[in-house]
Amino acid sequence: MKKSKTKANFNHKGSIAVIIAMTIAVLLAMTALVTDVGAMALTRNKLQSAADSAALAGAQELPSNTTQAEIIARDYLDKNISDSYTADVVFSDSNQKISVNITKNIGFAFARILGINDGDINVHAAAINAPARSVVSGLRPFGIVWNPELDFQSNEEVILKYIPNITAEDELGPGNFGSVNLWGKDPQYKYPENILNGTKNHYAIGDGVDTYPGNNAGPTAKNLRDLLDANSGSVTILIPLFSTMDVPGNKEIIITGFAAFQIDDVEQKGNNVDVTGHFVEHVTLGNADLDGTDYGVRAVNLVE
Template identity: 35%
Template structure:
């Protein structure tokens, strides 16, 4: 009996030892698999951000795309990454790789696992702007980068009392002035109809435009060829196919464009608003659209 008891106790110790090894091994794998999943999610987020930032550089051209992508991957927690970057005229595709070093799974002979994530961002014309549009509409034109255009005409010009102002959210000089300073606080889409705002309203126009220009505090001062995207002198306006209408009339939005405000030229009711055409990126709805007026959105397509 004594030998039998010793034999059973020895078998129990062996079984518990084997179970302990199995439990420790399983725990190690679960812990490290969880760590890999966390790194995979972080890498996916970093690659998404890098692809979006890289695609914006197709418009701004401030930095080479690969430098911007590497910068975003590093800033989002992957300084030791390797990446494959493919670009064309309107998209950037990024695949980044990262090796995750195992901790506990090394006890079972597993040392590391390589993970990767891919994202593609595409630049598309904006077909809807959520907010911030200024109350000016100009006729569609083959705009040239850096050229100066009249955004609102002065007295003596215009068509049947219309000088380029539009009614957004209500009529009158006070609402018009507020929309110049703050931008229209609602969404507009290609295909929407809006009303023109007849009258010169030279006072609100001059005060509003001068206010926006004075709010550029960047050093050095922004210009149409070198600007902070959030500069108050960058405004978004409405593009229509025809402003040759009588009095307060309905016109249809066919696109949006951005301009760098140059100022208010002339004096009194002869003053006119001028700006230089620029290409830039904004938030809003974008899509494949045959009208391209230089205002873009960037979105992930894979």
């Protein structure tokens, strides 16, 4: 009887040893998966951040200079990714979109015990540079009705007097001289502050704003000169566009687009103010629209 108990006890201990060994193997496998999967996730996040930054940086050069856009995008990747990787930088047919695709192989630490030595991580990012559908901030309180004959690419000098190349009587209603209220009812942020600093509010195509009646020649000239002095004599301002400003007094008009005007000089002539400059291309913070009308103000967004 004693011999039989000894044998049974030996078999029982052997079974426990097998279970312990299997448990250790499972724990090691789980550790391998958790550790290496965590490392892959961390690396993927870093690669995605690099791809996003590269796409946004490269998109600043679109649509006119895809060569420079690719150089800038790859430079961002080199500065933000350690060790070896492969990357493709491609552009849409319209050159308004840049796509960055990255592949990086990483070696596993613990998964090797399962026979898995390494794995590939693939990330993708895409950004567009297209006409601005909205502007985050910075609009100045001067509205214009866009004249299709004005070319923002020509750098031709323009006198911004009421409305470029159009008489006030043709386009502005009684009591209005081309100013718009972009500060709403904020008592601390009115016309002079709006000229100097730009609006703090977000505006989009389709938004309504009120006209701001009165000539306001003195405040306009003074604050535009101050703005020029603060920017070494030349500054670019963003202006909302409208299909019409022919309304009387303080009335709502609808934004139809955005333009950028580089101011070179401001001259007050009695009750009139001549703002000399030219329309330019400009990239700003906001939402882009690939199908939007291009008035010269474009926005850069991540889209993928």
